[in-house]
Amino acid sequence: MSRQTIIVIDGPAGAGKSTVAKGLAKKLGLAFMDTGAMYRALTLKALRQKINLEDEAALVLLAQGAEIDLVNEPGRPLKVFLDGEDVSEAIRSLEVTNNTFYIARTPGVRHVMVDLQRRMGEKQPLVGDGRDLGTVVFPQAAFKFYLDADFKVRCQRRIDELKAKGEGVDEEALSKDLAERDRKDFTRKVGPLKKADDAIVIDSTRMSIDEVIETLARHITAKK
Ligand code: C5P
Numbered sequence: 001m002s003r004q005t006i007i008v009i010d011g012p013a014g015a016g017k018s019t020v021a022k023g024l025a026k027k028l029g030l031a032f033m034d035t036g037a038m039y040r041a042l043t044l045k046a047l048r049q050k051i052n053l054e055d056e057a058a059l060v061l062l063a064q065g066a067e068i069d070l071v072n073e074p075g076r077p078l079k080v081f082l083d084g085e086d087v088s089e090a091i092r093s094l095e096v097t098n099n100t101f102y103i104a105r106t107p108g109v110r111h112v113m114v115d116l117q118r119r120m121g122e123k124q125p126l127v128g129d130g131r132d133l134g135t136v137v138f139p140q141a142a143f144k145f146y147l148d149a150d151f152k153v154r155c156q157r158r159i160d161e162l163k164a165k166g167e168g169v170d171e172e173a174l175s176k177d178l179a180e181r182d183r184k185d186f187t188r189k190v191g192p193l194k195k196a197d198d199a200i201v202i203d204s205t206r207m208s209i210d211e212v213i214e215t216l217a218r219h220i221t222a223k224k
Pocket of ligand 1: 035036037039040100101104129131132133181191
């Protein structure tokens with residue numbers, strides 16, 4: 001695979017993007033770039049500093065001063081570092097999840113994030129997952145996928161994930177939060193969730209993670 005091979009997977013929350021991107025990256029021996037984790041890390045920083053999340057100028061300054069690193073180690077889960085601290089766990093809290101949209105809707109913040117993501121893509125071939133990778137960040141990506149699944153199935157996957165971690169789940173609240181996150185992701189003015197015209201759509205509603213990874217891998221091999 002050439003140095004500049006970029007494979008992107010966009011789609012709504014709970015469609016399985018991160019798990020699939022991670023598995024595909026492993027299968028192909030590429031780095032994995034979880035762009036949602038980057039927006040989450042910034043959100044964590046803003047919450048910790050008690051920044052007014054409606055203050056766009058403050059959020060842009062925060063983004064410009066943040067050091068976000070993604071560390072891929074063979075056989076290990078992706079590690080997310082914020083200003084040198086491992087925040088891989090902390091960025092998954094409900095508080096971070098429900099406040100990320102303030103960060104994600106701010107154009108100046110997205111500008112900083114997109115820049116950083118492009119630099120990561122210049123350094124190494126990678127599989128990235130997000131919302132705007134095929135449309136904004138890497139319109140020239142070698143392979144673009146749009147991974148979707150029925151809303152109910154996406155909710156159930158989130159519920160199963162939390163239960164597996166031993167966390168209590170308020171299923172109704174989770175379903176409301178996910179619907180609200182979808183709405184915000186689809187409707188924000190900058191970098192909304194959108195299928196790129198040339199993306200291959202995969203509906204994972206009735207597929208296992210391994211089947212999705214195999215399907216993507218087949219598309220990639222067929223086109224090479
Ligand atoms: O993928 P994940 O659910 O971890 O992403 C968290 C949030 O970050 C999303 O709800 C979305 O608002 C935002 N995001 C984004 N652009 C990306 C990736 C994620 O705006 N490329």
